[in-house]
Amino acid sequence: MKIGIDKIGFYSPGYFLDMADLATARNADVNKYTIGLGQDRMAMPPITQDTITMAANAAVGILSEEDLEAIDLVILGTESGTDQSKAGATAIHHLLGINPYARAIEMKQACYAATAGIQLAKGHIALNPTKKALIIASDISKYGLNSGGEPTQGAGAVAILIAANPRIMSLDNDAAYFTDDILDFWRPNYSDYAFVDGQYSNEQYQRFFEATFNRYMEDTGRTLDDFNALTFHIPYTKLGLKSLRMVADIDTRPDLFENFNHATYYNRTVGNIYTGSLYLSLISLLEKGSLAAGSRIGLFSYGSGAVGEFFSGVLEDGYKDHLVSDHQTMIDARKRLSIHAYEAMYNVSLIKDGSHQILDTTHETSPFYLKEIKHHKRVYNK
Numbered sequence: 001m002k003i004g005i006d007k008i009g010f011y012s013p014g015y016f017l018d019m020a021d022l023a024t025a026r027n028a029d030v031n032k033y034t035i036g037l038g039q040d041r042m043a044m045p046p047i048t049q050d051t052i053t054m055a056a057n058a059a060v061g062i063l064s065e066e067d068l069e070a071i072d073l074v075i076l077g078t079e080s081g082t083d084q085s086k087a088g089a090t091a092i093h094h095l096l097g098i099n100p101y102a103r104a105i106e107m108k109q110a111c112y113a114a115t116a117g118i119q120l121a122k123g124h125i126a127l128n129p130t131k132k133a134l135i136i137a138s139d140i141s142k143y144g145l146n147s148g149g150e151p152t153q154g155a156g157a158v159a160i161l162i163a164a165n166p167r168i169m170s171l172d173n174d175a176a177y178f179t180d181d182i183l184d185f186w187r188p189n190y191s192d193y194a195f196v197d198g199q200y201s202n203e204q205y206q207r208f209f210e211a212t213f214n215r216y217m218e219d220t221g222r223t224l225d226d227f228n229a230l231t232f233h234i235p236y237t238k239l240g241l242k243s244l245r246m247v248a249d250i251d252t253r254p255d256l257f258e259n260f261n262h263a264t265y266y267n268r269t270v271g272n273i274y275t276g277s278l279y280l281s282l283i284s285l286l287e288k289g290s291l292a293a294g295s296r297i298g299l300f301s302y303g304s305g306a307v308g309e310f311f312s313g314v315l316e317d318g319y320k321d322h323l324v325s326d327h328q329t330m331i332d333a334r335k336r337l338s339i340h341a342y343e344a345m346y347n348v349s350l351i352k353d354g355s356h357q358i359l360d361t362t363h364e365t366s367p368f369y370l371k372e373i374k375h376h377k378r379v380y381n382k
């Protein structure tokens, strides 16, 4: 039985900062950001968008009434969740109106968690083929104003429906995964921002890619010739490009580099969305590329701390007909922030003292948003 991605869609908030404006403000050469890191813009969430609302906004665009009845597993992968105890997936389950006979959990392993969710969902569907699983990767990436990681921020969510006989991509039953206890990027409970040892993290990312890619090839007997595209977790697009260069040569496989370019389309303008970055890259490739049905795609997932996984999938007949059609419209409708407006938005925070905070939601056009905090509880519109 084939199991895989039946539907996939993303959401990103309605504001962005252009890298040219950041470069001017930080006295940096814009080419460092656009060429050196491979990023053009980054999405900025207003205070009314958190990981729960972004997840619900991503999922509402792909789910039908029939899906809401068939889903019995909801997994939120995030590293910028809103609660230490209650899973954000329970709120998402409610906002979307999914039938109550479902499991709803949140998973954490930095940017890797959604991949773990997808693999768990695959096993779940193998045992329950008439059911569907909703996996959502949702994150706000913030390193602090004037920090080294500032040009690699972003915000957004990717929703993925895993089902039997998928209409977009079936997942191969092969995966190679690798864990090592390292501190390349982490966020202690007391800190609003992640700590990152950027250059060390890049090295580790590539070590994990090499280990899982080689292991996958040894285990499956496949070679690069069996792949039409390789996609990567891309905190910034240049890291994926450098990793592709580790295993492929542009002269012998120009198609892999062309497809990689397609696979960076939304990431270049949305920025780093942590758990969803690999899947935003996959959406970019599927929408902007022209891969034929039957093409095999390799996916490298990496979550600092660290876990890496290389796995693969094969595109289904007519997959293009089942992609979400209005992602580009959403991106085109975003408002450009001045550096001043970006910094002001950055510094707005939710109250933590249990008092009542009513948020200004007049700017909101998304289906779901946060409207108030009351008695330490987040209140969403539905």
Ligand code: COA
Pocket (backbone or CB within 6 Å): 029, 031, 032, 033, 035, 036, 037, 111, 148, 149, 150, 151, 152, 185, 196, 197, 198, 199, 201, 202, 205, 235, 236, 238, 272, 302, 304
């Ligand atoms: N024109 C073109 N390229 C330029 C340039 C210019 N004027 N100036 C610098 N560059 C290039 C550098 O050569 C480098 O490219 P290379 O790596 O291919 O050599 C790239 O731009 C970045 O420069 P660097 O000096 O390494 O930047 P940095 O010290 O500011 O750090 C990161 C960059 C990515 C390490 C930092 O932004 C970071 O820590 N981000 C967070 C990363 C993350 O999220 N990791 C965890 C999850 S995987």
